[in-house]
Amino acid sequence: xxxxxxxxxxxxxxxxxxxxxxxxxxxxxxxxxxxxxxxxxxxxxxxxxxxxxxxxxxxxxxxxxxxxxxxxxxxxxxxxxxxxxxxxxxxxxxxxxxxxxxxxxxxxxxxxxxxxxxxxxxxxxxxxxxxxxxxxxxxxxxxxxxxxxxxxxxxxxxxxxxxxxxxxxxxxxxxxxxxxxxxxxxxxxxxxxxxxxxxxxxxxxxxxxxxxxxxxxxxxxxxxxxxxxxxxxxxxxxxxxxxxxxxxxxxxxxxxxxxxxxxxxxxxxxxxxxxxxxxxxxxx
Amino acid sequence: xxxxxxxxxxxxxxxxxxxxxxxxxxxxxxxxxxxxxxxxxxxxxxxxxxxxxxxxxxxxxxxxxxxxxxxxxxxxxxxxxxxxxxxxxxxxxxxxxxxxxxxxxxxxxxxxxxxxxxxxxxxxxxxxxxxxxxxxxxxxxxxxxxxxxxxxxxxxxxxxxxxxxxxxxxxxxxxxxxxxxxxxxxxxxxxxxxxxxxxxxxxxxxxxxxxxxxxxxxxxxxxxxxxxxxxxxxxxxxxxxxxxxxxxxxxxxxxxxxxxxxxxxxxxxxxxxxxxxxxxxx
Numbered sequence: 097x098x099x100x101x102x103x104x105x106x107x108x109x110x111x112x113x114x115x116x117x118x119x120x121x122x123x124x125x126x127x128x129x130x131x132x133x134x135x136x137x138x139x140x141x142x143x144x145x146x147x148x149x150x151x152x153x154x155x156x157x158x159x160x161x162x163x164x165x166x167x168x169x170x171x172x173x174x175x176x177x178x179x180x181x182x183x184x185x186x187x188x189x190x191x192x193x194x195x196x197x198x199x200x201x202x203x204x205x206x207x208x209x210x211x212x213x214x215x216x217x218x219x220x221x222x223x224x225x226x227x228x229x230x231x232x233x234x235x236x237x238x239x240x241x242x243x244x245x246x247x248x249x250x251x252x253x254x255x256x257x258x259x260x261x262x263x264x265x266x267x268x269x270x271x272x273x274x275x276x277x278x279x280x281x282x283x284x285x286x287x288x289x290x291x292x293x294x295x296x297x298x299x300x301x302x303x304x305x306x307x308x309x310x311x312x313x314x315x316x317x318x319x320x321x322x323x324x325x326x327x328x329x330x331x332x333x334x335x336x337x338x339x340x341x342x343x344x345x346x347x348x349x350x351x352x353x354x355x356x357x358x359x360x361x362x363x364x365x366x367x368x369x370x371x372x373x374x375x376x377x378x379x380x
Numbered sequence: 381x382x383x384x385x386x387x388x389x390x391x392x393x394x395x396x397x398x399x400x401x402x403x404x405x406x407x408x409x410x411x412x413x414x415x416x417x418x419x420x421x422x423x424x425x426x427x428x429x430x431x432x433x434x435x436x437x438x439x440x441x442x443x444x445x446x447x448x449x450x451x452x453x454x455x456x457x458x459x460x461x462x463x464x465x466x467x468x469x470x471x472x473x474x475x476x477x478x479x480x481x482x483x484x485x486x487x488x489x490x491x492x493x494x495x496x497x498x499x500x501x502x503x504x505x506x507x508x509x510x511x512x513x514x515x516x517x518x519x520x521x522x523x524x525x526x527x528x529x530x531x532x533x534x535x536x537x538x539x540x541x542x543x544x545x546x547x548x549x550x551x552x553x554x555x556x557x558x559x560x561x562x563x564x565x566x567x568x569x570x571x572x573x574x575x576x577x578x579x580x581x582x583x584x585x586x587x588x589x590x591x592x593x594x595x596x597x598x599x600x601x602x603x604x605x606x607x608x609x610x611x612x613x614x615x616x617x618x619x620x621x622x623x624x625x626x627x628x629x630x631x632x633x634x635x636x637x638x639x640x641x642x643x644x645x646x647x648x649x650x651x652x653x654x655x656x657x658x659x660x661x662x
Contacts, residue, residue, distance in 0.1 A: 111470030116491040125509040181405030209591030215625045278398040306499025308594040355505045366497040
C-alpha cells in the first residue's frame with residue numbers, strides 16, 4: 097500500500113513537471129534551430145536588415161517587424177476603447193444576469209477559430225477596404241480591424257474582472273460625495289483598476305503579435321516596410337507559416353530565427369503582464 | 381445659482397454622452413459577433429449536405445466532401461485530448477493537493493502560465509523541429525496530436541484546478557480521519573466532486589484543438605487522403621478551410637467547412653457553459 101501510494105505520488109509529480117519540460121524543450125528547439133541563421137547574419141543585421149528575399153539569400157526582417165507592429169498597433173488603437181467600454185458595460189452598467197449573457201457572448205468571440213476570422217476578413221473586410229480606400233484591400237487596415245475583434249475577449253475579461261474587484265466602498269464614497277455614475281467610473285473606478293486594465297492590454301498586444309492565420313489571409317504578405325495604411329504587409333508569424341513548407345534548409349533556419357525574435361517578444365510582454373498582475377493583484 | 385445650474389446641465393449632458401457611448405460600443409461588439417456568425421452560417425449551412433459529410437474530396441477539395449478531413453480532425457484532436465487529459469488532471473492534483481507553496485511550485489506554475497501564452501505558430505515551429513524532424517515522425521497525425529497535447533494542457537489544468545479548489549476542506553479531513561490514505565481520498569472523494577470541472581476543461585481543450593490551424597499546418601502536413609494510421613499525414617477542418625480560402629478553390633465548400641467549424645464551436649461552448657453552470661450550482 098505504502099509503495100503504491102509513493103509511486104502514484106511520483107507519477108503525479110512527473111505530470112506536473114511535463115509543462116516545465118515542454119517549455120524547456122520548446123525554448124531549446126526553437127533556439128537551436130534558429131541560432132545558426134542568427135550567427136550567420138548577425139543579430140543586428142537580421143533585425144535591421146531591410147530586405148527579406150530568401151531566394152537571394154537576403155534575410156533581413158525589418159519589413160516583417162514593421163508589418164507585425166503596424167497591425168498590432170492598429171488593433172490596439174481600435175481594440176482598447178472597445179474593450180474597456182465593454183468591460184465597463186459588463187461590470188458597472190448591466191445587472192448580473194444580462195451581464196453574464198453579454199460576457200458569454202464575448203467569450204464566444206474568443207472561441208471562434210482564428211482561421212474563421214481570417215476567412216471572414218478575406219470575404220467581407222478586404223473587399224470593403226478595397227471599395228473605400230482603393231488598392232487591393234489586403235492591407236494594414238483590414239488586418240488591424242480583424243485583430244482588434246480577436247483581442248477584445250482578452251481585454252474585456254481581464255479588465256471586467258479588475259473593475260469588479262474595486263471595493264464597493266470606493267463607489268459608495270464617491271457617490272456620497274455627490275459624484276454621479278460617470279464621474280465615479282471615470283475618476284475613481286477606472287484609475288483604481290488601471291493595473292488590471294494595463295496588463296490586459298499587454299496580453300492583448302502579445303496575442304496580436306502572435307496571431308497567424310487571420311493576418312496571413314488578409315494582410316497580403318508583401319515583405320516591404322509599409323508607407324500607408326492601405327499597403328499590404330507581411331508579418332513575422334505569417335511569413336513563418338507561409339514559407340516553412342517549401343523552405344530550403346538555410347531559409348528554414350532563418351524562419352526559426354524569426355521564431356526566436358517572436359518568442360522573446362512574447363515572453364517579455366507576458367512576463368510584464370504577469371508581474372503587474374502579481375504585484376498589484378488587480379488593484380493599484 | 382445660475383452657474384450651479386448650468387454646471388449640472390453640462391454634467392447631465394456629459395453623463396448622457398458617456399452612457400450612450402458605452403451602449404454603442406457594447407452594441408457594436410455584439411453586432412460584430414452576430415454578423416460573423418450569421419454571415420458564415422447563412423452562406424455555409426446549405427452546403428453541409430449528407431454528401432459533403434460522407435464523400436471524399438476530389439479535385440483538391442474543389443468538388444466532393446470532406447470525410448477524410450473530418451476523420452483527420454477527430455484523430456488529431458482525439459489523440460491530443462486522450463494524452464493531455466490524464467497529464468493535466470494529475471498536474472492539477474499536484475498543484476492543489478500535494479504541493480506545498482514554495483519555490484518549486486511557484487516555478488512550475490510560472491512555466492504552466494508561460495506555456496498558456498505561447499502563440500500557436502511557435503508551437504508549430506517546435507512541433508516541426510522536435511516531433512516531425514528530431515523524433516522522425518514526419519508530417520503525421522501523431523506529430524500534430526502531440527503538439528496539440530502540449531498546447532491544450534494549460535486549459536485543462538486551469539479548469540481542473542478551479543474545481544479542485546471548490547471541494548471543501550472538510551471532505552478531505554473527513555476522509556483522512558476515517559483512515560483513508562491521501563490517494564484514496566483523492567480518488568474516491570475529491571475527484572468525483574470535480575467531474576464537471578474536468579469535463580469542462582476537456583471540452584474547452586477540444587475546442588482549442590479543433591480550431592487550431594498554425595500549429596497543425598507545420599506538423600500534420602495536409603494530405604487529403606483517408607488516414608489509415610497515426611503516422612499518415614492528414615488535414616484538419618481548420619487547415620482545410622485555410623487551404624480552400626487562400627487558394628480560392630471552391631466557394632461552396634469553403635463556406636460549408638467554415639460553417640461546420642462554427643457549429644462545432646457553438647456546440648462546444650454551449651456544452652461547456654451548461655456544465656460550468658452546473659458546477660457553479662454544486
